[in-house]
Amino acid sequence: MTDELLVVRAQLGERAALAELVERWQVPVWTYVRRMLDAERADDVSQEVWLAVIRGLPRLREPARFAPWLFTIARRSVTDRLRSQYAREELAGRAVVAEDPVEAVVDRAELVSALSELPVLEREILVLFYLEDLSVEDCAQICRIPAGTVKSRLNRARRLLREHLEEKGSRA
Numbered sequence: 001m002t003d004e005l006l007v008v009r010a011q012l013g014e015r016a017a018l019a020e021l022v023e024r025w026q027v028p029v030w031t032y033v034r035r036m037l038d039a040e041r042a043d044d045v046s047q048e049v050w051l052a053v054i055r056g057l058p059r060l061r062e063p064a065r066f067a068p069w070l071f072t073i074a075r076r077s078v079t080d081r082l083r084s085q086y087a088r089e090e091l092a093g094r095a096v097v098a099e100d101p102v103e104a105v106v107d108r109a110e111l112v113s114a115l116s117e118l119p120v121l122e123r124e125i126l127v128l129f130y131l132e133d134l135s136v137e138d139c140a141q142i143c144r145i146p147a148g149t150v151k152s153r154l155n156r157a158r159r160l161l162r163e164h165l166e167e168k169g170s171r172a
Contacts, residue, residue, distance in 0.1 A: 001020070003021065003024070003063075003064075003066045003067065004063045004064045004066065005017075005063075006018075006020055006021045006024075007021065007057065007060060007063035007066050008063050010057055011057060011058055011060070011063070018054070018057070021066075022050060022053075025067075025070060026046075026050075028132060029046055029049055029050075029070065029071075029074050030042060030043075030046045031131065031132070032071065032074055032078075032127055032128070032131070032132050033045045033046050033049065033074055033077070033078055035115065035123070035127045035131060036078045036082075036120070036123065036124060036127060037078060037081060037082070041081055041085075044081075045074075045077050045078060045081050048077045049070075049073050049074045049077050052073045052076075052077065053070060053073060056073070067134070067138065068134070068138045068141045068142055071128065071132065071134065071138070071142045072141065072142045075124070075142050075143065078124075082120065110165065110168060111165070113168075114161055114164040114165050114168070115127075115161065117164060118157060118160055118161060118164075119160075121153060122153055122156055122157035122160060123157070124143065125139060125143070125150060125153040125154050125157055126154070126157045126158075126161070128142060128143075129150075129154055136150050136151060136154075
């Protein structure tokens with residue numbers, strides 16, 4: 001069954017269709033959020049995303065565009081959380097420090113570390129495009145920027161990631 005059909009059925013009040021949508025998209029949403037935030041906040045933000053989805057699903061006019069709509073909600077939730085974190089840290093006079101758990105595989109740890117050190121805008125585009133496998137057009141819609149800007153951010157993000165990995169002497 002397609003996402004579009006599940007959305008329509010969920011909009012008509014069918015709980016099983018909503019449950020299936022959540023089951024299909026829970027891991028991709030959590031993965032996106034986790035790549036943008038630390039593990040502690042990822043669970044909370046993911047729950048916020050699903051609450052917003054449940055509340056907003058009746059108003060979704062294009063059921064075929066569920067995935068971009070879902071990741072737009074996730075992006076807003078991540079942005080709101082980062083904004084509030086930065087505001088609290090600014091008030092406290094601390095620098096923003098990204099924390100990453102120790103990864104089991106060294107190469108993955110280097111990549112995760114390098115990714116976490118990228119500026120948020122570039123990290124976000126890499127995560128959406130490569131890790132969530134969304135198109136340039138979907139990334140543009142989610143981030144509310146032109147497709148050309150997505151392409152330039154992808155280019156810059158790849159360059160920054162490559163430079164960071166080369167500095168660290170990574171094999172990647």
